[in-house]
Amino acid sequence: MTLTDRQREIYDYIVAFRRENGCSPSIPEIQKHFDIRSPNGVAGHLAALEAKGVIRMADRIGSRRIEVVAEKQVPSELLHALPVFGHIPAGPPQEFQSTSAESTAIFDETMLGFKPKEGCFLLKVRGESMKDAGILNGDMVVIEPTPSPAAGQIVAALIDGESTLKRLVRVKGRWFLKAENADYPELYPRADLVVQGVVRTVVRKLG
Amino acid sequence: MTLTDRQREIYDYIVAFRRENGCSPSIPEIQKHFDIRSPNGVAGHLAALEAKGVIRMADRIGSRRIEVVAEKQVPSELLHALPVFGHIPAGPPQEFQSTSAESTAIFDETMLGFKPKEGCFLLKVRGESMKDAGILNGDMVVIEPTPSPAAGQIVAALIDGESTLKRLVRVKGRWFLKAENADYPELYPRADLVVQGVVRTVVRKLG
């Protein structure tokens, strides 16, 4: 059963109001917005919308009980906004919190695989240095700043003023950074390198 | 300035109520929950919480105007819930809409890279058949059912009753499915295969 034009107007207003204000409009507010002079005018529409199953009244007493059925109820404590960078800014980790983020992406914690602390960010990968580890040019990676990364983790490091991804390995008690691409078999001693963080999640968009 | 124990209890209740009901509790509702006999008992807490900057009153007249400052206002039309499957169920695409989903994941449209239509789902990858395309065992991929996939796209296909990922290629006018792993150089003619959909997004969680 489809909505009439008027019902859709009212429905759209409720959805917009909820998005804007985080709660439903009251009947008088709907009246004012549509210049309907009687609360019953609105009540009729609400009854019709409820009969058609697109809204529902919350089962409690009180005001503002309209709920939009189609609205997904996202437990927002499981969503995390991460800043997106095109490259890793040099300098101490604190400085690039809010300064040069190009945008923000929302991540579901179950997809992220961990609970991000302050300082996590998304980075667009440039270069194929970790191709054999399944990280390609153009992928997005979630970086978690870590004071002490473990052997075997993939880290973002500043090498010669440029940030790249490498795997942190330990050979005969010494730390190295290793590219995983048959074409770049370099090994960098970790000594004078700044490790910015470890890669926790990889995301790739395909055509 | 930190909250007192009591203020934190009330704050937590407001946050929980908002998550549960999509709108703030009224003062009488807070009273009932904490067994506070005077509306002013609650009003004092609200004033303190507002002074400390953790809540704010919506600037409109009316009821239920408490807003939680820390709450991220996510434009929910850019978030999409996708069902998660451990494997691709056989059978017509419509049948596995809500039947056997193991869970649901929320995706930001900007991370997804496209606006998902009905029928999209997340699939846990088993096997290394697309290793050289950067898709590894255990990765999650977003599958979009497509009636006519294009050459070069990675598709999920039912081969010998088992679903795997392959790249769709066209050689001398004929369609084939090709694994991208030096160890499995098979080419499957497309003829008798059911293509379930194309891979649009790849997500990998790392330790």
Place this chain on the structure above:
DNA sequence: AGTCATAGTGTAATTATTTACACTTTAGAG
């Protein structure tokens, strides 16, 4: 001993909101 912040009680007035009921207008369908 006095002051202040915190956390209330109790009451009342005012405003907002819902709900109920009786009735009207208009346009389309049979």
Place this chain on the structure above:
DNA sequence: CTCTAAAGTGTAAATAATTACACTATGACT
């Protein structure tokens, strides 16, 4: 032409929610 659904007007009562004011109790700090 009659009937019905949709979209109202108008009013009233009942309930819910906010706001304001006067006052109390307790513990920490000075």
